[in-house]
Amino acid sequence: MSGRSSSILLSSSIRGWGKLREASLRRIRPTLAVRDEQVRTFVSKSTKDDHVAGVWSPSAAIDHSPPPPAIAKAEESLKNASLVIFDKDGTLICFHSMWVPWALSTAERIEEASNLKESEIAKEVYRLLGFCPIEKKVRPGLLAEATMGEIRERLVHLLVEHGLESDKAIQVVDECVQDCDTTSSNTLKQIGNLKHMFEELRAHNVKIAVCTADSRRGTLGALRGLGLEQYIDIIVCGDDAGTQPKPSPHNALAICKAMGVEPADAFMVGDTLADMGMGRSAKLGGTIGVLSGVAKEVELSPMADHVVVDVGEALPILLKRRNPAGGAVRLS
Secondary structure, X not given: OOXXXXXXXXXXXXXXXXXXXXXXXXXXXOOHHHHHHHHHHHHHHOOOOOOOOOOOOHHHHHHOOOOOHHHHHHHHHOOOOOEEEEOOEOXXXXXXXXXXXXXXXXXXXXXXXXXXXXXXXXXXXXXXXXEEOOOOEEOOOHHHHOOHHHHHHHHHHXXXXXXXXXXXXXXXXXHHOOOOOOOOOOOOOEOOOHHHHHHHHHHOOOEEEEEOXXXXXXXXXXXXXXXXXXXXXXXXXXXXXXXXXXXXXHHHHHHHHHHOOOHHHEEEEEOOHHHHHHHHHOOOOEEEEEOOOOOOHHHHOOOOOEEEOOHHHOHHHHOOOOOOOOOOOOOO
């Protein structure tokens, strides 16, 4: 079943940007500070009672040293996943090559269109997105975790705070905030050998889902550009009708229901706390954090059953298989 047909189960209609024109700024979603506090609260209250304890150390995977006893015990108790839910950016696709150019060009367009150069609005846009223009890195925050709808709403709010009328702010954001370029090989880069990984999963009758905060247009453009859409059973995007942002369990549970898989037989693989939070709150069978995106090991470890360097090292865990030498099986 193709991603295009299966996604109808959760409605592939894109929420109209026109809704923002009809809504007052009083109804703009909670600020990122509140959203971050919700994630932190969820982390502090979360326990590993419903999951197998243990974190797979990336350094152990690289030097092929044996895993700690907790990991060995975890592998003995785990069975193959029936469904794997992958995040997209930072997990399957290089986040920074895709979104750094987007952040730079978006801030530049907003600064020019808003005539707020003297207010250094570009710096404020970077701060809001969680982007460092000096290091050219995206940090955990709005751009890494929020939907495009949320990003647009927050940018409108920012411009209003800097003196623009609401109608003008909406117009500027409407004109300046565009989807990522998924046509250039300079920006669209996959992490590891994804076709190999997907073929291995399908050969073991494991269903594949992608759940992303990105728009459906941008998501399909990226997956088709990499020739991956055919492997994916269901795709859920941030602007699909009826979806809820991570770390809500809603999307994960809806995917499991659509695929006919019990949550306990599904795994979540992602690069952010929001990804891990969704997996935990949905009571999935396991969560795997990857270090190829925006979060660090120390940030992911409290919420992830396993932490690996990149998605290539997740396959042995998903298929309950380890290299006889003791290290993780990598996909070159």
